[in-house]
Amino acid sequence: MSENVAGRAIDAVWRIESPRLIAGLTRLTRDVGVAEDLAQDALVAALEQWPASGVPANPGAWLMTIAKRRAIDRFRREDLGERKRDEFGRVELARQEAAPGFDASLDDDIGDDLLRLVFIACHPVLSRQARVALTLRLIGGLTTAEIARAFLASEATIAQRIVRAKRTLTEARVPFEMPRGADRAVRLGSVLEVLYLIFNEGYCATAGDDWLRPSLCEDALRMGRIVATLMPGEAEVHGLVALLEIQASRVHARIGQNGEPILLLDQDRSRWNRLLIRRGLEALDRAERLGGPLGPYALQAAIAACHARAIVPEDTDWVRIAALYDALLQAMPSPVVALNRAVAVGFAYGPAAGLEAVEELRSEKSLEGYYLLASVRGDLLARLGRGAEAAFEFRRAAAATANLRERTLLLDRARAAGDVDSAARRSTSS
Amino acid sequence: MRFMLLMIPGGYGDAPPGTMPDAAAVAEMMVYNEALGKAGVLLALDGLHPPSMGARVTFAGGKAAITDGPFSEAKEVVGGYWMVQVHSREEALEWAARCPAGEHDTIEVRQVMEFSDFPADVPSGGGIA
Numbered sequence: 001m002s003e004n005v006a007g008r009a010i011d012a013v014w015r016i017e018s019p020r021l022i023a024g025l026t027r028l029t030r031d032v033g034v035a036e037d038l039a040q041d042a043l044v045a046a047l048e049q050w051p052a053s054g055v056p057a058n059p060g061a062w063l064m065t066i067a068k069r070r071a072i073d074r075f076r077r078e079d080l081g082e083r084k085r086d087e088f089g090r091v092e093l094a095r096q097e098a099a100p101g102f103d104a105s106l107d108d109d110i111g112d113d114l115l116r117l118v119f120i121a122c123h124p125v126l127s128r129q130a131r132v133a134l135t136l137r138l139i140g141g142l143t144t145a146e147i148a149r150a151f152l153a154s155e156a157t158i159a160q161r162i163v164r165a166k167r168t169l170t171e172a173r174v175p176f177e178m179p180r181g182a183d184r185a186v187r188l189g190s191v192l193e194v195l196y197l198i199f200n201e202g203y204c205a206t207a208g209d210d211w212l213r214p215s216l217c218e219d220a221l222r223m224g225r226i227v228a229t230l231m232p233g234e235a236e237v238h239g240l241v242a243l244l245e246i247q248a249s250r251v252h253a254r255i256g257q258n259g260e261p262i263l264l265l266d267q268d269r270s271r272w273n274r275l276l277i278r279r280g281l282e283a284l285d286r287a288e289r290l291g292g293p294l295g296p297y298a299l300q301a302a303i304a305a306c307h308a309r310a311i312v313p314e315d316t317d318w319v320r321i322a323a324l325y326d327a328l329l330q331a332m333p334s335p336v337v338a339l340n341r342a343v344a345v346g347f348a349y350g351p352a353a354g355l356e357a358v359e360e361l362r363s364e365k366s367l368e369g370y371y372l373l374a375s376v377r378g379d380l381l382a383r384l385g386r387g388a389e390a391a392f393e394f395r396r397a398a399a400a401t402a403n404l405r406e407r408t409l410l411l412d413r414a415r416a417a418g419d420v421d422s423a424a425r426r427s428t429s430s
Numbered sequence: 431m432r433f434m435l436l437m438i439p440g441g442y443g444d445a446p447p448g449t450m451p452d453a454a455a456v457a458e459m460m461v462y463n464e465a466l467g468k469a470g471v472l473l474a475l476d477g478l479h480p481p482s483m484g485a486r487v488t489f490a491g492g493k494a495a496i497t498d499g500p501f502s503e504a505k506e507v508v509g510g511y512w513m514v515q516v517h518s519r520e521e522a523l524e525w526a527a528r529c530p531a532g533e534h535d536t537i538e539v540r541q542v543m544e545f546s547d548f549p550a551d552v553p554s555g556g557g558i559a
Contacts, residue, residue, distance in 0.1 A: 012520035016469060055524075111468070218515055225470035252545035271545060275474060275513070 006051035014043055015141040017060040019226075022138055023113035025067055030176050032120060033166035036138070038074070042067040114139075115230045116176050118223075122191040125172045130165040131194045132201075133158055139226070140198075140219045150212040151201065191227065192240045192297060195220050199244050203251075217248050228283070238287035239298025245280030246304040249273040260405050265313045277308045296332040299324055318348035335364045336372075343376055351383035371400035375410060382417045391418035432473065432515050432542035433522035439509040440534025444500050445480035458530040466512065466525065477510035506536065513542070 018039060025035035042063040056062040121135040136142045136150075144162065148155040179187040202216030224241045231237050253271035256262050284305050287298040294302065303324045310316040325341035338361055346354020358377050367373045378393030394414035398407045442449075451459070466472035478484075481499035488495050501507075516522050519541065526537045 008518065008520045009524065012516075012518055012524040015517055015521055016524060215517070218517075222470035222515065226468065229468050229470075279473065 006055075007047070009055055010043070010046055010050055013046070013055060013059045013063075017063055018043075018141045019117065019139050020060065020110050020114055021063055021067065023117040024064060024110060025071065026117055026120070026176055027109075027113045028068070028071060032117070032138070032169055034074075036166070038067040038070050039063070041070045111230050112178075115227070116178060118191055118227060118230075119179060119187055120169060120174055120176065122187070122194045123169060123172075123174055124186065124190050125174065126165050126168055128194070128197065130161055130168070131190065132197055133161045134165045135194050135223070136198065136216075136219060137162055139223050142219065146212055150216050152213075188231075188234065188236070192236060195224050195227070195240060195244075196297075198223075199247070203247065214251070217244075217251065220244060221248060232286075233290065235287040235290040235292060236295040236297050238283045238290070239295055239301050242280045242283035242287060242301035243297050243304060245276045245283060246301060246308050249276035249280065249308065264307060265316075269311065269313075272308070280308065281305055293331070294327065296328060299328040299331060303328070316347070318344055322348040335361060335367045338364075339367065339370075339373060339376060346376075346380050346383070351380040355380040355384065369400050371397040371406070371410075373397075374400060378410075378413065378417065382413075387417045387419075391415070431517070431519075432513060432544070433519070434540050434542055435512040435514065435522065435526050435529075436508050436538040436540065437510045437512075437529075437531070438506050438536040438538060440532060440536075442480055442509045443505045443507045444502075445482060447480065447483045449480050449482075451477075455530075455532070462528065462530055463512075465528070466514065471514045471516050471521075471525065473513040473515055475510070475512045478508060480509075481507050 021039045021042070022032070022035050025038050026032050029035050029038070045066045046059075046063060050056075118135070118139055121138045122131045126134065133147055133151075136147050137144065142150070144159045145155050147153075148158040151158070178184070198216050199220035202214050202218075202220065205213035205216070221241070221244050224237070224244055228234075228237045228241045249272050250264075250267060252273070253267040253269070254262055254264075280301065284298065284301045287294065287301070303321055306317050306321045306324070322341065322344040325337065325344050329337050329341055339358070342354050342357035342361065345357045355377070358373070358380060361367055361373065374393045374397035378390045378397060381387075381390035381393060391414040394410045394417060398410035398414065401407050401410065439451075463472070463475060466475075481501055481504065484499045486497045486499065486501060488497065512525075514522060514525060516525070519539075522539050522541075526539050529537055531537060
């Protein structure tokens with residue numbers, strides 16, 4: 001095996017094995033930082049030995065054995081110092097677990113350990129940025145260099161962020177256990193948020209970007225699917241996975257040849273990935289079958305599913321979408337959601353009803369100067385044949401957006417709406 | 431990136447209709463499938479009935495002609511597939527290597543074409559959806 005080929009093979013094994021490895025070692029050492037160091041030691045040993053010996057038949061077990069040996073060495077060294085009795089317990093534990101034949105019986109617990117590790121990496125004691133970096137590192141199996149490239153940051157910045165995050169977790173004495181009670185919902189919310197942030201970072205990548213950026217979508221999906229298999233009873237986890245699968249299905253349709261964004265209703269639907277749509281619909285079905293009111297992610301997935309089910313835009317079930325936005329507005333009140341609801345109402349019940357819903361939002365402080373509000377209003381007015389008012393709104397929207405392409409598009413629409421209006425006036429006066 | 435792991439079971443080319451893998455092999459394979467699922471990499475999988483239950487459509491002279499299976503000239507035939515989403519070719523190969531396959535089986539690992547693999551002027555929906 002040539003060194004380079006071996007290196008890439010070891011990378012692949014690391015990506016597959018490192019989350020479970022670090023999870024198991026965290027249970028053993030109760031410290032994510034120490035666990036990752038031990039896992040890294042095992043990786044170094046693999047890099048030294050595998051190019052000559054080849055990848056072992058069970059590389060995960062091999063890495064775990066090496067890491068546990070290092071753990072025992074480490075505990076012994078520390079015991080010689082001033083450590084107390086509870087550390088002694090850890091040595092015993094480490095000795096037992098390093099015994100051969102233990103790994104098979106351990107396998108069922110690995111899933112629980114992995115889930116605990118996910119919850120630790122997404123712990124609210126950490127900043128959002130730190131949660132994202134640590135999750136990609138510990139659960140996604142990405143290297144610091146890969147995370148830095150994906151986030152357009154320097155490697156030193158990301159490395160420091162991860163070191164600080166691990167230190168914070170140690171100092172806060174975050175226990176290696178699943179949160180219970182009211183805490184559980186908050187902590188799960190953070191896990192889902194981190195995965196969604198990672199996905200969106202990839203979704204926002206543009207044509208010229210490093211390929212690692214869009215691949216963040218795949219990383220988020222992979223981790224979301226892992227969490228869904230570990231928490232099959234949590235509807236919102238399936239809801240998030242459904243949302244990500246369906247959004248990912250549109251990746252190749254949402255950007256034009258010149259890098260311009262293409263709106264959902266204008267996308268070439270033959271470019272939507274049917275397999276991901278099917279997976280998304282299945283995940284949504286799992287969320288719905290668990291019963292209870294749908295959470296924000298499942299509701300957004302249900303809305304995305306309405307679009308995914310429509311072969312052509314004309315088939316879109318806007319009445320259902322409007323109803324889902326009603327529910328989403330209850331679950332997650334936000335002016336932007338309300339604006340989206342108004343758009344749906346405009347398609348479901350006609351532009352007059354849509355306009356009525358928009359009017360309610362005009363006093364909304366946070367939407368003041370938001371170009372989409374003016375643009376949506378312009379669109380509804382144009383459909384009502386109120387061209388001059390529509391043109392005014394489109395011009396206002398154009399002035400409010402910083403995006404040059406968007407501005408051109410809006411000014412075109414303003415011109416078209418104005419023309420329609422003057423033509424209509426000419427025909428009524430003649 | 432996506433890869434198709436194509437399972438080519440030894441001796442499947444002339445397997446009689448209704449041939450099914452034995453229960454022990456299925457049980458082992460289910461553990462493997464579960465591992466792929468738990469790792470979040472599995473997108474889809476299916477098993478295929480033997481060629482003796484299938485047919486071939488050929489296009490000699492530009493005309494479609496149907497021939498029922500089995501096909502005497504075909505020794506290596508696909509018996510099933512896994513579609514996985516992974517970070518690298520090596521990762522796809524590593525997963526293939528972990529399959530509890532029989533000693534006469536082969537897994538062919540092939541990358542799935544993405545829209546981004548095509549030049550920008552390829553018309554949409556070109557049969558690769």
